[in-house]
Amino acid sequence: MSVEMSGVPAHGDRKGLGQGHIRARWGWFVALGIVLIALGVFALGDVVAVTLASVIFIGAMLLVGGIFQIIHAFLVRGWGAFAWQLLGGVLYVIGGLLIMDEPVQGSLVVTLFLVAVLIVGGVMRVTIGLRHRDMQGWWLLLLGGAVSLIVAALLFLQLPWSGLWVLGTLIAIELIFMGFNWLQFGLTLRRLKHAS
Numbered sequence: 001m002s003v004e005m006s007g008v009p010a011h012g013d014r015k016g017l018g019q020g021h022i023r024a025r026w027g028w029f030v031a032l033g034i035v036l037i038a039l040g041v042f043a044l045g046d047v048v049a050v051t052l053a054s055v056i057f058i059g060a061m062l063l064v065g066g067i068f069q070i071i072h073a074f075l076v077r078g079w080g081a082f083a084w085q086l087l088g089g090v091l092y093v094i095g096g097l098l099i100m101d102e103p104v105q106g107s108l109v110v111t112l113f114l115v116a117v118l119i120v121g122g123v124m125r126v127t128i129g130l131r132h133r134d135m136q137g138w139w140l141l142l143l144g145g146a147v148s149l150i151v152a153a154l155l156f157l158q159l160p161w162s163g164l165w166v167l168g169t170l171i172a173i174e175l176i177f178m179g180f181n182w183l184q185f186g187l188t189l190r191r192l193k194h195a196s
Contacts, residue, residue, distance in 0.1 A: 026189035033183025040175030047168030054167050055106040059099030066092025108163035115152045122148030 022029075043050045069089030073082055099106035125145030129138045155162045 023193040026186045029186030033179045036179030043172035047165045050168030052103045055103040059096045063096030111163040118148045118152035
């Protein structure tokens with residue numbers, strides 16, 4: 001016996017994110033997917049510009065975050081970590097200004113950070129894969145780790161040029177994949193709506 005409360009969907013509509021409510025709006029999800037795919041394709045057309053714009057945005061976020069951290073440090077001056085918080089805020093501001101002033105160099109720093117993350121993640125997956133060879137699918141971890149290490153090596157060997165295209169390419173690919181995901185989600189909602 002189910003009791004329907006105000007604001008709570010009926011029992012048959014409690015799946016996922018409230019399918020009954022959003023089925024009627026399937027077109028918005030399809031439109032979102034199409035727009036994101038178009039933006040991703042557009043971004044692939046000029047990955048250097050997208051990289052530089054992204055780096056400037058990262059610099060601006062560091063600058064804003066640093067300013068707020070400095071203000072916060074003075075607002076809670078009595079706290080024992082005042083000097084560390086103030087120093088962190090100042091470094092954020094300086095880093096943000098430097099990145100915004102030299103986005104090409106900033107893209108190089110971001111790419112080096114990505115290379116470091118790929119190396120750490122790749123070594124970790126290779127190590128876990130080798131230690132757990134008794135488990136089914138251990139070779140997938142090993143393969144994934146090896147691919148990460150190869151990509152890191154290729155990016156590093158292509159520096160500084162890889163710094164100009166890698167971030168823009170990753171953003172473009174993410175936009176395209178996210179667009180296809182929303183497009184598929186909207187079309188699935190459309191099928192569910194017509195089926196009910």
